[in-house]
Amino acid sequence: LPVRRRTGIGCAVHHRPVLSSTNSFLAGLARRGAPTGTIVLADHQTAGRGKYDRPWVSRPGESLLASVLLRPSRPLADLAQVTLVIAVAAAEAITRSTGLAPQIKWPNDLMVAGRKLSGILCELVLTPEGDLDHIIAGIGINIAQNRTDFPPELQAIATSISAETGRKVDRFDLFAALVERLDHRLTEWERLGFEPARHAWSVRSCTLGQPVTLSAPQAPRQGIAEALGPDGALCLRTADGTLHSVIFGEIPLAAT
Numbered sequence: 001l002p003v004r005r006r007t008g009i010g011c012a013v014h015h016r017p018v019l020s021s022t023n024s025f026l027a028g029l030a031r032r033g034a035p036t037g038t039i040v041l042a043d044h045q046t047a048g049r050g051k052y053d054r055p056w057v058s059r060p061g062e063s064l065l066a067s068v069l070l071r072p073s074r075p076l077a078d079l080a081q082v083t084l085v086i087a088v089a090a091a092e093a094i095t096r097s098t099g100l101a102p103q104i105k106w107p108n109d110l111m112v113a114g115r116k117l118s119g120i121l122c123e124l125v126l127t128p129e130g131d132l133d134h135i136i137a138g139i140g141i142n143i144a145q146n147r148t149d150f151p152p153e154l155q156a157i158a159t160s161i162s163a164e165t166g167r168k169v170d171r172f173d174l175f176a177a178l179v180e181r182l183d184h185r186l187t188e189w190e191r192l193g194f195e196p197a198r199h200a201w202s203v204r205s206c207t208l209g210q211p212v213t214l215s216a217p218q219a220p221r222q223g224i225a226e227a228l229g230p231d232g233a234l235c236l237r238t239a240d241g242t243l244h245s246v247i248f249g250e251i252p253l254a255a256t
């Protein structure tokens with residue numbers, strides 16, 4: 001593998017041809033004390049998981065499938081930010097290795113021309129006392145799929161690097177860029193706080209300024225996405241004029 005760093009993200013890299021899920025495999029390593037920054041990369045997953053218990057399906061070699069272990073020193077209250085920081089890093093890695101400029105749909109979907117290119121699943125593991133023990137952040141990036149390779153229900157809402165650029169990107173070059181951007185953005189977050197990533201997220205956002213309808217996990221709520229707050233919450237202005245601070249939720253993908 002082209003990346004192995006002494007410290008930080010990528011201090012240990014486990015590459016496997018097939019796993020059920022890189023998140024699940026890394027959860028086992030984390031329980032056995034793996035250090036922060038440990039990464040798992042798989043060529044194929046047999047039971048890849050998406051948000052809200054959805055499956056995340058791809059065929060061998062056609063996606064980047066990776067998970068990173070984080071044992072952040074920042075307080076639990078700052079954790080909504082992690083998933084946004086990772087989205088920024090993944091978007092920057094894609095830009096660097098393909099020239100594409102993915103936009104970020106709140107909180108962490110990467111979109112190109114209105115279709116989803118990449119998804120991020122952050123799982124928090126708490127101690128019995130309720131403190132944060134670690135985070136498993138899984139990143140899936142569609143690389144080589146043709147539009148028609150996606151299941152019929154996803155064809156109008158999913159895309160890949162090949163479908164957008166007409167070119168094949170080397171999976172390991174993209175992985176190296178991802179490790180570098182994750183290391184940069186997460187170190188910056190630990191040292192300087194959320195402001196730099198908040199700015200980068202806002203510049204890439206396709207959500208801010210738009211009317212949105214939030215679905216899971218709460219009841220549908222409509223409003224205008226006004227800003228990303230300094231704590232990482234989405235500031236949503238509803239029709240009655242009140243401003244709501246939303247930490248968890250999802251904006252459904254719409255066919256374009």
Ligand code: BTN
Pocket residue numbers: 020021022023024045047048049050051052054056064065066067109118119120121138139140141
């Ligand atoms: C989403 O629903 O948008 C999140 C998708 C996350 C998929 C990635 S692929 C690598 C890692 N392992 C998993 O099982 N899921 C994540």
